[in-house]
Amino acid sequence: MSRYILSRLVLAVVMALLATLVIFLLANTVPGDPVLAQLGDLAASNKEFVAEWRAKWGLDLPLWQRYVIFLQQLLHGDLGISISSQRPVLQDIRDFAPATLELASIAFLLSLVVGIPLGIMAAMRRDSWIDHLARLISLIGVSSPTFWLAFIMLALFYGGLQIAPGPGRIDAIALPPTSVTGLYLIDSALGGDWDTFRDAAAHLVLPSIVLAAATLGLITRTTRASMLESMQQDYVRVARAKGIRERRIVIGHILPNALIPVVTLGGLAYANLLTGAVLTETIFSWPGLGRYTFRSAVTLDFPAIMGITLIVAVVYLFINLLIDISYALLDPRVVR
Amino acid sequence: MSIASAPALSARAVAPVASKTRRWLRRYGLPALGALVILAWIIVALSAPALSPYNPATVDVTARLRPPSFLHWLGTDVLGRDVFTRLVHGTRVSLTTGIVVVLVGAIIGTLVGGIAAYVRGRLEELIMRLTDLVLCFPPIILAMAIAAALGIGTTNTIIAMLIVWWPKFARLARSLVLVQRSQEYVEAAVVMGLSPTRILLRHILPNSIGPLIVLVTLDVGNAIITFAGLSFLGLGVIPPTPEWGSMVSEGRELIEQWWVATFPGAAILTVVLGFNFLGDGIRDWLDPRSRRR
Numbered sequence: 001m002s003r004y005i006l007s008r009l010v011l012a013v014v015m016a017l018l019a020t021l022v023i024f025l026l027a028n029t030v031p032g033d034p035v036l037a038q039l040g041d042l043a044a045s046n047k048e049f050v051a052e053w054r055a056k057w058g059l060d061l062p063l064w065q066r067y068v069i070f071l072q073q074l075l076h077g078d079l080g081i082s083i084s085s086q087r088p089v090l091q092d093i094r095d096f097a098p099a100t101l102e103l104a105s106i107a108f109l110l111s112l113v114v115g116i117p118l119g120i121m122a123a124m125r126r127d128s129w130i131d132h133l134a135r136l137i138s139l140i141g142v143s144s145p146t147f148w149l150a151f152i153m154l155a156l157f158y159g160g161l162q163i164a165p166g167p168g169r170i171d172a173i174a175l176p177p178t179s180v181t182g183l184y185l186i187d188s189a190l191g192g193d194w195d196t197f198r199d200a201a202a203h204l205v206l207p208s209i210v211l212a213a214a215t216l217g218l219i220t221r222t223t224r225a226s227m228l229e230s231m232q233q234d235y236v237r238v239a240r241a242k243g244i245r246e247r248r249i250v251i252g253h254i255l256p257n258a259l260i261p262v263v264t265l266g267g268l269a270y271a272n273l274l275t276g277a278v279l280t281e282t283i284f285s286w287p288g289l290g291r292y293t294f295r296s297a298v299t300l301d302f303p304a305i306m307g308i309t310l311i312v313a314v315v316y317l318f319i320n321l322l323i324d325i326s327y328a329l330l331d332p333r334v335v336r
Numbered sequence: 337m338s339i340a341s342a343p344a345l346s347a348r349a350v351a352p353v354a355s356k357t358r359r360w361l362r363r364y365g366l367p368a369l370g371a372l373v374i375l376a377w378i379i380v381a382l383s384a385p386a387l388s389p390y391n392p393a394t395v396d397v398t399a400r401l402r403p404p405s406f407l408h409w410l411g412t413d414v415l416g417r418d419v420f421t422r423l424v425h426g427t428r429v430s431l432t433t434g435i436v437v438v439l440v441g442a443i444i445g446t447l448v449g450g451i452a453a454y455v456r457g458r459l460e461e462l463i464m465r466l467t468d469l470v471l472c473f474p475p476i477i478l479a480m481a482i483a484a485a486l487g488i489g490t491t492n493t494i495i496a497m498l499i500v501w502w503p504k505f506a507r508l509a510r511s512l513v514l515v516q517r518s519q520e521y522v523e524a525a526v527v528m529g530l531s532p533t534r535i536l537l538r539h540i541l542p543n544s545i546g547p548l549i550v551l552v553t554l555d556v557g558n559a560i561i562t563f564a565g566l567s568f569l570g571l572g573v574i575p576p577t578p579e580w581g582s583m584v585s586e587g588r589e590l591i592e593q594w595w596v597a598t599f600p601g602a603a604i605l606t607v608v609l610g611f612n613f614l615g616d617g618i619r620d621w622l623d624p625r626s627r628r629r
Binding site for chain 1: 465469481483557564591592597602605
């Protein structure tokens with residue numbers, strides 16, 4: 001077992017190293033010219049200025065030298081300095097991460113709390129109205145474009161019915177809570193500032209529903225399918241033959257086995273929520289990593305793009321590692 | 337059988353016909369609906385110029401932001417362009433990009449994964465680690481970074497999406513070919529002295545095509561949404577090309593003038609639903625075990 005985990009770990013480290021190379025090459029060999037994107041036409045036409053600017057950002061060195069420098073800095077936890085914000089990329093990421101973390105976590109909770117019971121009920125009452133409702137919800141969740149769903153929600157509940165607050169994390173005139181964790185809900189609760197708490201919570205409702213939609217659909221479908229699968233197993237028939245009450249059969253016999261695939265899916269889904277918030281954040285003016293990534297990509301801010309893609313890739317690798325290991329723990333046959 | 341029982345018999349015979357229709361609808365209703373929706377959109381894409389008297393790029397400042405009316409069925413946008421016309425023309429970009437990305441991605445992925453599984457050894461290891469490498473990046477962020485780096489434009493966005501798209505097909509194709517590889521008919525083909533290329537392309541792949549077709553169908557909707565999303569962010573088509581994602585983007589601030597963003601988004605939803613219905617249907621048809629799950 002420990003040998004298996006060790007080999008997975010080594011593989012993950014190798015992959016992470018390869019990922020740095022890919023990101024570096026991607027950012028440095030593509031046709032897009034950061035000079036044009038950053039300086040604008042007027043400054044870019046001044047040759048001396050451009051040369052100076054290139055030297056300043058190390059863009060005049062040969063490629064491999066730049067990669068070695070990149071790796072060295074990386075080992076010191078230095079992701080470079082963002083060209084557009086002029087601040088260390090790591091600091092930028094630290095500032096923007098809490099907003100995304102808060103939004104993604106709420107959306108994740110929402111999709112679990114709604115998706116799992118919905119999937120269970122759909123499987124128990126197959127072909128009933130609740131099964132059809134579950135199928136409808138998951139199909140629409142999976143099939144509607146996030147950015148459009150966000151617009152519809154805003155137009156309906158903010159513009160039309162005026163029962164939801166507009167974009168942003170809190171009201172434009174309100175002050176954010178004193179920062180401890182950067183998560184507004186926790187910070188305001190810690191400070192006992194319940195008005196801010198309510199404000200932040202209200203602002204979370206629409207974006208988290210939008211972000212949760214696709215994941216909710218996926219979780220409902222998976223729960224339903226895996227419930228149906230384990231309901232047909234022999235041990236369920238045995239339990240039924242022994243006269244165990246239906247409630248106990250579902251909770252004690254069917255669910256524990258049915259939820260294993262949901263747990264794996266959940267891990268991946270959370271990683272996807274963290275990274276997939278780009279569109280949702282853009283529409284809801286949510287000051288998180290997604291919007292930061294988008295802005296960096298559009299302005300060809302290479303240090304920022306490299307930093308964020310790298311961190312995200314490492315998080316992805318780490319979650320996959322955890323899934324592999326938990327698989328091995330749940331099912332010893334995997335190791336062999 | 338006596339003549340007297342004939343009416344009863346025919347009465348009974350009617351019932352099965354009705355329930356037969358119901359059973360057919362139950363089984364093939366949604367996939368058929370999906371296929372119809374896709375077909376309808378393909379017809380719309382082909383006949384776009386004939387469907388509307390307006391030009392998708394004609395700006396008419398005097399007719400800005402008109403609500404849906406008899407003159408402008410789906411209203412007009414900020415520049416006074418007819419939303420219906422742009423939507424109809426936008427079908428071409430969305431359908432083509434979605435289908436091209438998935439088909440080309442599937443062909444590249446299947447060949448790469450198939451070769452890996454057939455050759456085994458070092459090459460397989462190399463290819464599979466490469467797919468792992470691509471898969472360890474979140475697709476939308478990688479596509480976004482590549483699209484931004486390559487420069488904005490439909491072709492570049494398609495290239496960016498292809499780089500992200502092929503690995504899942506490579507993985508699936510590899511596992512399918514691995515299963516087929518140990519079958520007796522492959523051994524027979526090897527013994528007969530057929531070339532590896534021929535065995536892979538003519539014998540193994542045709543036998544593993546089913547799951548690939550399912551993934552392709554289910555994935556077109558996915559690709560359409562992703563392309564529209566990149567376009568929404570300004571990393572897809574170059575304006576003023578009519579495209580659904582960028583149309584939603586143009587209308588996203590216009591909550592009062594809801595028609596500008598609502599209709600193109602609804603168009604995306606219907607196409608994607610269509611492909612999902614059809615894909616589910618094909619999967620049930622190819623793998624009866626998964627039916628009604």
